[in-house]
Amino acid sequence: MIQATRLSNDYKFTPSTLDIEKLIWSRDFLGCLQCGLCAGTCPLGYTMNYPPRKMILNIRAGNLDKVLRDPSVWLCISCYTCSSRCPKNIELTDMLWPALRDRALQEGFQPPAELQDAFEKIYKYGNVLGQSPKKRLEWTKPLDFPVLNLATDPRPVDVLWAVECFPSYYPRNQIVTRSFAKILNQLGIDWGVLGHKEKCLGDCDRLYGEEGLFEILLESNIELLRTFEFNTLLVIDPHAYRALVRFYPLYGANFPAKHYTMYLAERLDQLKPLLKNPVEATVTYHDNCCIGRRCGCYEAPRQLLEAIPGIKLVEMDRNRENALCCGGGGGGMWLDAHITEHGGYRLSDERVRQAAATGAEIMAVSCPYELSRFEDSIKVDGLEDRIRVRDIIELLAYSMGLQEGGVV
Amino acid sequence: MKISVVIRQVPDLIEPLTINSTGTWIDYEEAMFLVNEYDDHALEQALLLKEAHGGTVTAVALDFGDVEETLYAAAAKGVDRIIKIPYTGEKSPSPLEAAPLFAPVIASTSPDLVLVGVQSYEELQGTFAPYLAHALKLPYAGLIQGVEAAGEGFVRAYKEFPGAAKALLRVQLPAVLGILSASKPPRYVPISRVRAAMKEAHFEEQEGPLGEPAPGIHVKRLFYPEVSGRAEILEGSEEDIAAKIIQIFEEKGVIS
Amino acid sequence: MSARDIAVLAELHQEKIAPITYELLGCARALAEAAGGDVVAFLLGGHVEALAGQLAAADRIITVEDPALAGFSPEPYLNVLENLLQTETPRVVLLGSTTIGLDLASLVGARIQAPVVTGCTRLQLAGEQLTVLSHLYAGKMCAEVEVTRLPAICVMLPGSYRERKEGGRGQVEVRPCEAPLPAGAVTFEKMIFPEAGDIDITQQDILVAVGRGIKQQENIELAEELAEALGGAVCASRPVVDQGWLPTTRQVGKSGMTVKPKCYLALGISGAPEHQEGMKNSHLIVAINSDPKAPIYDIAHYGAVVDLMDLAPVLTEKLKARKNV
Numbered sequence: 001m002i003q004a005t006r007l008s009n010d011y012k013f014t015p016s017t018l019d020i021e022k023l024i025w026s027r028d029f030l031g032c033l034q035c036g037l038c039a040g041t042c043p044l045g046y047t048m049n050y051p052p053r054k055m056i057l058n059i060r061a062g063n064l065d066k067v068l069r070d071p072s073v074w075l076c077i078s079c080y081t082c083s084s085r086c087p088k089n090i091e092l093t094d095m096l097w098p099a100l101r102d103r104a105l106q107e108g109f110q111p112p113a114e115l116q117d118a119f120e121k122i123y124k125y126g127n128v129l130g131q132s133p134k135k136r137l138e139w140t141k142p143l144d145f146p147v148l149n150l151a152t153d154p155r156p157v158d159v160l161w162a163v164e165c166f167p168s169y170y171p172r173n174q175i176v177t178r179s180f181a182k183i184l185n186q187l188g189i190d191w192g193v194l195g196h197k198e199k200c201l202g203d204c205d206r207l208y209g210e211e212g213l214f215e216i217l218l219e220s221n222i223e224l225l226r227t228f229e230f231n232t233l234l235v236i237d238p239h240a241y242r243a244l245v246r247f248y249p250l251y252g253a254n255f256p257a258k259h260y261t262m263y264l265a266e267r268l269d270q271l272k273p274l275l276k277n278p279v280e281a282t283v284t285y286h287d288n289c290c291i292g293r294r295c296g297c298y299e300a301p302r303q304l305l306e307a308i309p310g311i312k313l314v315e316m317d318r319n320r321e322n323a324l325c326c327g328g329g330g331g332g333m334w335l336d337a338h339i340t341e342h343g344g345y346r347l348s349d350e351r352v353r354q355a356a357a358t359g360a361e362i363m364a365v366s367c368p369y370e371l372s373r374f375e376d377s378i379k380v381d382g383l384e385d386r387i388r389v390r391d392i393i394e395l396l397a398y399s400m401g402l403q404e405g406g407v408v
Numbered sequence: 409m410k411i412s413v414v415i416r417q418v419p420d421l422i423e424p425l426t427i428n429s430t431g432t433w434i435d436y437e438e439a440m441f442l443v444n445e446y447d448d449h450a451l452e453q454a455l456l457l458k459e460a461h462g463g464t465v466t467a468v469a470l471d472f473g474d475v476e477e478t479l480y481a482a483a484a485k486g487v488d489r490i491i492k493i494p495y496t497g498e499k500s501p502s503p504l505e506a507a508p509l510f511a512p513v514i515a516s517t518s519p520d521l522v523l524v525g526v527q528s529y530e531e532l533q534g535t536f537a538p539y540l541a542h543a544l545k546l547p548y549a550g551l552i553q554g555v556e557a558a559g560e561g562f563v564r565a566y567k568e569f570p571g572a573a574k575a576l577l578r579v580q581l582p583a584v585l586g587i588l589s590a591s592k593p594p595r596y597v598p599i600s601r602v603r604a605a606m607k608e609a610h611f612e613e614q615e616g617p618l619g620e621p622a623p624g625i626h627v628k629r630l631f632y633p634e635v636s637g638r639a640e641i642l643e644g645s646e647e648d649i650a651a652k653i654i655q656i657f658e659e660k661g662v663i664s
Numbered sequence: 665m666s667a668r669d670i671a672v673l674a675e676l677h678q679e680k681i682a683p684i685t686y687e688l689l690g691c692a693r694a695l696a697e698a699a700g701g702d703v704v705a706f707l708l709g710g711h712v713e714a715l716a717g718q719l720a721a722a723d724r725i726i727t728v729e730d731p732a733l734a735g736f737s738p739e740p741y742l743n744v745l746e747n748l749l750q751t752e753t754p755r756v757v758l759l760g761s762t763t764i765g766l767d768l769a770s771l772v773g774a775r776i777q778a779p780v781v782t783g784c785t786r787l788q789l790a791g792e793q794l795t796v797l798s799h800l801y802a803g804k805m806c807a808e809v810e811v812t813r814l815p816a817i818c819v820m821l822p823g824s825y826r827e828r829k830e831g832g833r834g835q836v837e838v839r840p841c842e843a844p845l846p847a848g849a850v851t852f853e854k855m856i857f858p859e860a861g862d863i864d865i866t867q868q869d870i871l872v873a874v875g876r877g878i879k880q881q882e883n884i885e886l887a888e889e890l891a892e893a894l895g896g897a898v899c900a901s902r903p904v905v906d907q908g909w910l911p912t913t914r915q916v917g918k919s920g921m922t923v924k925p926k927c928y929l930a931l932g933i934s935g936a937p938e939h940q941e942g943m944k945n946s947h948l949i950v951a952i953n954s955d956p957k958a959p960i961y962d963i964a965h966y967g968a969v970v971d972l973m974d975l976a977p978v979l980t981e982k983l984k985a986r987k988n989v
Contacts, residue, residue: 105598114919116596123599124442125422129937132422132440170937171959212600337912337919346906372936379876380903421802434805503770526766529802532809534780534817538770547849548771549738551763566856567736568763570677570867574856575735580849586767624813625779633799633806639951639967649968650979653950654986656966660948661823662870662927663894663983664683 013095014250015211020099024059029096031088032056038082038092043324047344048072052082052092055100068104071342073097074112077332078207079325079347080293093207094246101209111209112338115331119210122217126199127165128333133196139167139174142404143181151195156229159184159191159263164237165200166368172375173368175404179397180236180260186400187270191234197224201235203243208331222253233257236393238290238367245295259291261366261392265300268307275399278310279408283395284360285313286351286374287323288367301366304392308399314358324351328369348377356387362408363389409463409557409581411454412519414510414540415482416500417441417473418530431629433499441473446525446587453555453590454523455486461557464488466517468510470495471613483609484601489517491612501618503536508619511543516614519582521563526550526586533622537586549577550586668701670789671754671815673745674719675764676709678855681718684760686827688820689721691787692758693828696723699789703832704752708744710734716836721828725836726752732845735855738767739848744841746775755814756787756794761821769819779811782819794818802945823926823947862913863897869926870896873916873943874904877932877953877972881909886976887931893983899923901939917942931972935960952976 013023023029032053039051050058050072058067067073076097083093090096105111111119121130140147150160161184167177184191202217225233233255235241244257264271283305291297298320305313318324327336327347336346352374355363363374374389390408398408419425419439428435454465466489467482469475479490493513495501501509514522522544524537541548551568558564561581566574568588579585642652657663670692675682685705692703705722707715710733716725726748732740745768749757757772759765761782773780786797794811796818858864865871872891878884884898891898898914905915916923918938928946933939935951935958943949944963951964952972961967968975 102598102600105596106601108595110596113593117918119596119599130422134423210599212598212603216599216603334919340906341912376903376936380906419801421804425801425804434801529800531782532798532800532807533782534770534773535766535782538767539774542771542774547739548767549850550767565850569855570682570762573858576853576856577737578851578853583849622779625781625809625811625816628795628808628810630805630807633803639949639961639964641956641961642966642968646970646975646978649970649975650982653966653968653979654982656948656950657894657927660927661687661826662948663986664686664827 015098015206015214015247018095018099018102018211020059020064020103023095023099024056028088028090029056032090033088035087037085037087041081041085042076043079043081043347044075044077044339044344047339047342048075052096055096064103067100068107068109071338073100073104073109074115074335074338075342075344077325077327077329077335077339077347079289079329081325084293084321098207098209098211102211105209112335114334114337115208118331118334119205119213122200122202122205123213126217127169128200128204129165129169131169136163136168136196136198137193138169139177140181143178145185147181148192149195150192150228151197154228155192157190157192158230159189159232159234160225160228160230161191161193161234162198162201162240163193164235164240164368167236168198170368170372172371176368176371176391176393177236178404179402180393182402183393183397183400186274186402187267194224201240201243203239203247204331206243206247218248218251222248222251225253225255231256232263234260234263236260236368238288242290242294259297259366261291261300261304262297264396265303268303271396272307275308275396277399277401279308279395279399280310281362282312282314282358282360283362283364284316284355284358285319285364286316286326286355286370287320288365288370289323289325289329290367292323293321301364301392304396305364308395311395314360316354316358318354324354326351326367326370326373328373333369346373346377348373349380352377352381352383352387356383361387362395363387364392364395365389366392409457409461409520410466410518411457411463411521411523412466412468412514412517413447413451413454414514414522414524415447415451415467415469415475415478416444416525416528417469417475417478418444418500418528419473427630432627433630436473436499443478444525444528446527448525448594449590450523450525450587451482451485451487452592452594453587455595456591457521457555457557458486466491466519468493468513468517470501470509472497472500479611480605480609481597481602483605484597485595489612490609491517491614493616494613497618500530502621503531503534503539504622505619506536507539507543509616510540511616513614513616514540515544521581522546522584523555523587524584526552526588532627533625535586537584541584544584547579547583548586549579549583551588552585553589554591555585556591667753667755668699669704669752669754670695670701671704671706671749671752671757672722673757673759673765673768674705674707675760675762676712676715681715682760682762683827684762684822685719686721686829687822687825688758688760689719690825690828691820693721693831694825695756695787695789699791701755704754706745706748708733708741713836713838717834718829720830720834721832723833723835725834726839727836728839728841730841730845732847735852736764737848737850737852738771739850740845741768742771742775743845745772748839749776749815753815755789755792755816757815757817759817759819761819765819769817773817776815778815778817779813780817780819781809781811784818784820785824787818862911865897865899865914865916866921866923868897868923870894871899871916871923871925871928871946872896873899873901873928873930873933874910875901875931875933875939876903878904879932881907883973884909886973886980890929890976890980890983893980893987894927894929896925896927901933930960930964931976933960934958935963
């Protein structure tokens with residue numbers, strides 16, 4: 001006899017209490033109408049034997065075992081489209097998938113090899129690229145000014161900038177990171193970074209079933225951040241932003257986090273006079289899933305772009321809450337092989353075609369994964385002569401005369 | 409089947425290695441450690457055999473190089489017994505010093521099969537696995553890429569040969585096998601399980617006598633190989649470059 | 665029987681002399697020429713006398729035949745070697761860092777209580793002292809080792825010495841086994857070869873890798889010809905596989921395979937971190953990319969900033985011409 005768990009309205013699951021069987025019988029999930037909107041709207045729904053709707057149905061029917069061993073478990077790239085469209089506002093991306101994956105790992109099902117590798121690297125080195133923590137500040141070397149490393153010189157700052165993994169270590173991203181450092185200085189902001197003590201904020205682990213790893217990182221990060229005094233915790237990674245505003249508070253940590261687009265948009269009056277050099281180009285902005293669909297921040301990035309002289313902003317058909325995910329998501333970066341094996345494709349390949357179709361010469365982004373993903377897709381699609389990818393930071397830096405390399 | 413596995417920690421190469429003050433070995437002070445990749449495979453192979461045929465798996469490790477983390481993960485993966493050997497040396501013991509240290513402890517577990525990683529990148533004076541077999545007076549075969557049970561008292565082992573070939577060996581137990589890779593890659597165990605093991609797992613301790621260093625051989629110095637930095641760019645016409653490349657191939661033994 | 669000789673364990677693979685043997689002979693000849701003594705090759709197997717003539721770089725070739733030595737199993741080999749080393753008393757015994765050499769080196773060392781050094785790349789012999797250069801820590805460290813107790817057993821890394829196929833007296837001695845050798849607890853049953861079908865690039869010694877610079881599927885043929893001329897195989901970075909120009913079994917990189925060949929010749933590969941991850945530990949990396957700023961040059965040992973379409977055919981032609989000489 002299947003029993004429904006009666007839970008009070010304000011019962012909240014945290015990553016550590018997430019349990020797929022309790023979740024399926026919770027009030028929220030019992031509200032699933034089986035309408036199929038999630039499956040229909042998912043960009044990779046067609047590859048899944050068990051899209052969200054079917055997952056819920058089957059788990060309720062006692063087929064959890066079948067679902068756990070199905071490749072569908074690892075096909076979601078966390079784009080939040082299903083969650084944002086679900087008529088019953090069920091937290092599919094943040095609850096169903098993580099709970100399912102956590103259970104799969106607990107039962108000994110092996111995650112796709114790339115993902116396993118990512119978890120191991122984050123656990124061992126605190127960053128997904130498997131680079132030494134001591135090299136966290138390598139990106140600062142080409143700068144001609146010192147960067148305040150709060151790990152070695154702790155003091156109160158106005159802005160604590162959590163640089164995150166890709167911006168710290170990945171060569172293409174390091175250009176953007178340096179540009180942002182210059183912008184902060186130009187604005188006269190008192191800022192510092194965490195140096196070798198910085199660790200991944202863990203959102204991707206949480207989404208992909210490693211709740212244990214997320215907890216370890218969260219505990220370590222909370223302990224570290226509490227030793228510092230700052231007014232704003234600034235991030236350029238949208239996933240870090242979401243983790244800080246949505247999940248860290250569940251553990252009692254309410255840090256004043258801002259994504260750079262929001263932070264700079266608030267200072268537009270100060271920023272605008274500094275944007276001297278025009279960027280004579282048609283630009284289209286790609287809304288990333290995390291600050292976009294998940295957090296509803298669509299206008300701040302656009303305000304920044306429109307403030308740059310010379311830019312002509314055009315929109316893709318799928319923009320704002322309808323934007324198509326780049327496929328990198330909170331872990332999709334490590335599922336490309338698994339996804340292609342099961343009939344999927346790299347969503348970024350399609351997205352750059354959509355961008356090029358607008359006639360834009362520049363595709364502007366505000367998420368670290370997108371630079372490499374879109375640049376790669378542009379090569380694959382043969383669009384190198386038509387469109388290029390730039391982070392908004394790079395465009396701002398160019399306009400402020402701070403750019404690396406001279407060209408934008 | 410009673411299987412015993414040796415687990416060794418090695419310095420993580422993600423950090424540049426520093427040479428110690430006497431210049432004769434590396435300095436372990438600043439090093440990060442991780443499990444020797446081949447020992448990790450040996451552990452996986454042991455667990456696979458246990459899952460397929462029943463029995464117990466015992467892991468034996470020196471108390472050195474942050475080994476506890478690896479041992480908790482091993483416990484989370486389902487190892488039945490974990491024995492730590494106390495060790496106060498400043499550096500990893502050489503293979504000849506280590507074999508007498510491990511042998512009595514392993515012998516006390518009365519194993520049918522002993523699995524140990526075939527190599528570790530710290531080894532210089534021979535390799536540990538065959539020395540261990542010699543100390544245990546057991547037969548040995550190395551570079552094994554998979555082990556299966558083959559009836560009472562025997563296993564089948566696949567030994568790597570060039571060109572992706574494998575030699576099928578029939579091994580009469582008890583024996584020591586030097587593992588190159590397990591039949592499947594080492595399993596992933598979720599961190600929550602490792603954390604649980606940290607609270608529940610219990611390690612035994614057993615001592616062994618450290619062996620003497622090998623006589624008549626000593627490491628005069630350790631040094632960094634010449635760093636090439638960026639690539640040496642070959643110049644000239646395509647003809648010139650092709651000729652230079654062939655010369656490089658010949659020198660490096662790529663072509664004969 | 666001189667206590668000055670250099671002994672080499674000849675290796676067989678599929679009933680032919682394995683190339684590493686000629687490298688070991690090259691090393692032995694170099695040592696003998698500098699420090700005196702004979703180069704003595706030990707040739708063990710089921711039927712090997714006919715192969716002895718191929719070890720002409722040795723001064724003496726001692727052959728031992730027995731059915732138990734037909735396929736490699738450690739114990740019979742160990743027993744024969746132990747016996748041989750009691751009558752022959754070389755200063756140095758050379759084995760290859762191979763599936764056979766690595767098994768036997770320490771087993772023999774333990775039996776006869778001889779020092780063993782692995783990962784050797786260079787040896788110097790002066791009287792009763794042997795100086796060895798070795799690599800450890802995955803090539804990140806070198807060690808200089810002094811050995812004063814001989815015989816010493818040295819396990820040589822492939823590619824350390826040039827092959828020698830002649831230059832010795834080539835005198836063959838057949839040593840019969842007094843009694844059939846006992847099989848031992850580990851017995852060789854058979855050799856299993858990979859299935860016909862796509863190759864395993866992780867097992868290849870030489871890889872010719874193609875990236876986006878190859879531009880079209882038709883051009884992959886250029887790489888295949890070059891690979892054939894080198895005796896290697898073609899592999900690719902992810903974009904090439906994504907296009908469907910090569911199967912996923914050929915993909916190198918983060919979402920493909922990790923390879924460590926003797927030689928990785930990268931054609932038109934920019935060297936993004938994800939690709940580097942899959943091949944950075946290759947022993948020799950040669951990069952051909954017309955972009956001088958391509959990140960592949962950060963990890964390549966050699967490079968040429970030319971168009972691969974121009975270079976590849978020329979290189980192939982030269983390689984083929986070499987073979988025909």
